[in-house]
Amino acid sequence: MKQTILILGLLIFNIVSSIAQTFDRQDSLRGSITPERAWWDLKHYKLMVSVDPDSRSIQGSNTITYRVLQPESVMQIDLQAPMKIDSVIHDKKLLTFTSEGSAHYIQFPKEQSKDGEEQLTIHFSGAPRVARRPPWDGGFTWQKDANGKPFVANANQGIGASVWWPNKDHPYDEPDRGVQLSITVPKDLVAVGNGRLVGTNESTNGTTWHWNVSNPINNYGVNINIGDYVHFGETYKGLKGDLDMDYWVLRDNEAKAKKQFQQTAGMMEAFEHWFGPYPFYEDSFKLVEVPYLGMEHQSSVTYGNNYGNGYLGNDLSGTGWGLKFDFIIIHEAGHEWFANNITNQDVADMWLHEGFTAYSENLYLDYHFGKEAAADYVIGTRRMIQNDRPIIGTYHVSHEGSSDMYYKGANILHTLRQLLEDDQKWRSILVGLNKDFYHQTVSSAMVEKYISKAAGIDLTEFWGQYLRTTMIPLVEYKIEGNRLSFRYEDVIKGFDMPVIAVINGKEEWIFPTSEWKSRTFSETIQSMEIKRDFYVNSEKLE
Structure with missing residues (x-):
């Protein structure tokens, strides 16, 4: 518990408040493109x-x-x-x-x-x-x-x-x-x-x-x-x-x-x-x-x-993988691509800096230690997510989003990688961002549109859910013999992200919406869980 409290304290990178914030003229003069x-x-x-x-x-x-x-x-x-x-x-x-x-x-x-x-x-x-x-x-x-x-x-x-x-x-x-x-x-x-x-x-x-x-x-x-x-x-x-x-x-x-x-x-x-x-x-x-x-x-x-190694000697993920690298060398250098090469036009979109760069820690591990190590790490950092405010802030008043922009941002990107089912395409998107937005200032909307087009997936509701609300999608499900029923709760209208269900040890794609849907399998369902790589919650209903 003591170590967890210490790490929580270390990871609140930006001093933010979950209460409503008011803005004055100085905020507008600083945060807007004045005449x-x-x-x-x-x-x-x-x-x-x-x-x-x-x-x-x-x-x-x-x-x-x-x-x-x-x-x-x-x-x-x-x-x-x-x-x-x-x-x-x-x-x-x-x-x-x-x-x-x-x-x-x-x-x-x-x-x-x-x-x-x-x-x-x-x-x-x-x-x-x-x-x-x-x-x-x-x-x-x-x-x-x-x-x-x-x-x-x-x-x-x-x-x-x-x-x-x-x-x-x-x-x-x-x-x-x-x-x-x-x-x-x-x-x-x-x-x-x-x-x-x-x-x-x-x-x-x-x-x-x-x-x-x-x-x-x-x-x-x-x-x-x-x-x-x-x-x-x-x-x-x-x-x-x-x-x-x-x-x-x-x-x-x-x-x-x-x-x-x-x-x-x-x-x-x-x-x-x-x-x-x-x-x-x-x-x-x-x-x-x-x-x-x-x-x-x-x-x-x-x-x-x-x-x-680590973040002042601590592993932010609690998995041990965070002690395999010097956090400041890896994280801050990752910003050379996301923050310095690609820069937000408004600090409300600072998740483009911090989310992608927190995700770079995962990719460093992926490159040197393998995909499972990287997954362990980024999933482990979910314990730092507060969901106090959306990770996109208020535009034109120099107002950043929640400090969740770091590891919620990283887990959003990790989830997106699962949806593509194609690591070469995912890598080409990340390289493409840095090539096509080379030395440019951009908005979150521009990056969202770019990734959606490159992925060939309409991600409108995906971005809306994860970037602009604090709700984590909840997959509710019921098991009756060999029949699985499922739906989403805590989602915005139209959110229908597919996820992988691990059923009797075998991975199966399911396609929840806000309405109940069912799928019948050849064998009685003995066990079911949503694959951990998807940033969702799940709950079995009796």
């Missing part, structure tokens, strides 16, 4: 940041390159207090702005010309919010390592990147040409960012580490990590050629990291098999040690799992 966001298309960020660990403050600038879609003169930029905008410069002129909470409205002297490409630079400074429970309740984490040196990182998936730097803080628009990230830190420290290291330079202010991301990147994936790091790496022979895999860890942990990170190549092999090529060969792959559990920062996956 002041809609008229411009983000092309590139040039982000320069100087970090002072002693004062726990930062200052810098962000030069935003954008294309004008419609002539307008007011732009929304987001930055959360206590960070502040010091100045805004466009065409060498200082612009004025007004603020409404975290939304700042920059006023251009005239309408921007349609189809033109423009730049403006925002200077900012302040002491960013200290993370309370990173990465979920995020901000900056300021710690010291065992030798007393600063150990600093940001993580801001839920709270948003605007907690520390000014940007277009909505997931629908990503910089098409990536991010140039320069981080200045004290001379005895190393600063690691996303993408590839392109150089360093020293000044009286410290050392500046220059990183470059050439691919589109979601705002919350931009990160800076500062510490007394050492570096090692390897070259992985992948589906698109040589992939640089780099590791940045605290000096005292190098030996442990070299042992634990041997799992990384096996992760990449499994995920390229199931999902297709790693999406960011141009920007490399890296693991970076941080002073919190870890997060899926694009091409810069952060790691803090104490160099051990």
Whole structure:
């Protein structure tokens, strides 16, 4: 019981409530595509940041390159207090702005010309919010390592990147040409960012580490990590050629990291098999040690799992299979395909990130340990499902669905695999998603439609039942000799998912609906159960 309570506590990844939630104007300004966001298309960020660990403050600038879609003169930029905008410069002129909470409205002297490409630079400074429970309740984490040196990182998936730097803080628009990230830190420290290291330079202010991301990147994936790091790496022979895999860890942990990170190549092999090529060969792959559990920062996956298998040493499934891999390496790297390659347009659809990536844990086991091990694991994680709220949240107000998006999402996908009865087709769908939605932002509806079409199955009610309600389908059944009667309860109208019944040890497909149906077998029914791979409940009626 004690271990179960511990794991339940660990697995509540997002702090959510089952009670009704109200939303205010700040939620709408953050979560909707406002007119002041809609008229411009983000092309590139040039982000320069100087970090002072002693004062726990930062200052810098962000030069935003954008294309004008419609002539307008007011732009929304987001930055959360206590960070502040010091100045805004466009065409060498200082612009004025007004603020409404975290939304700042920059006023251009005239309408921007349609189809033109423009730049403006925002200077900012302040002491960013200290993370309370990173990465979920995020901000900056300021710690010291065992030798007393600063150990600093940001993580801001839920709270948003605007907690520390000014940007277009909505997931629908990503910089098409990536991010140039320069981080200045004290001379005895190393600063690691996303993408590839392109150089360093020293000044009286410290050392500046220059990183470059050439691919589109979601705002919350931009990160800076500062510490007394050492570096090692390897070259992985992948589906698109040589992939640089780099590791940045605290000096005292190098030996442990070299042992634990041997799992990384096996992760990449499994995920390229199931999902297709790693999406960011141009920007490399890296693991970076941080002073919190870890997060899926694009091409810069952060790691803090104490160099051990499981989730902080625990098996989330209770089956033993969760101790066969390092949860943070596998789960957070899985996000490179689902979250970083394929990104939700609205955080209400974050199950696309977390459900598919929780499922990737299952597929890693499938690849290396077999199908039964994978099934044991994903079915074991059902004990974490609360069914407190639907896993799709409320649109346009920056509101995620239930934390069930993780392992309910994984079990939805595991159930869907059973319906296809064709693992090659299922694999082709997962690879196809990453190919056809390559470097795109998408909605749940788009993914639902894609899978339905590729599977050749009308999954409308399937998605509606599992994503938009908290009801778990209940198969009620009665046995009379060799006759089996069955129906669904706790389902939406039209839900008719077939399931496999194991009758006298033999698998048989049955096709329940909300109305009673019957099927007669050649022998008296001695035993009957629904195959465990289907995420349904069952009850025998006398």
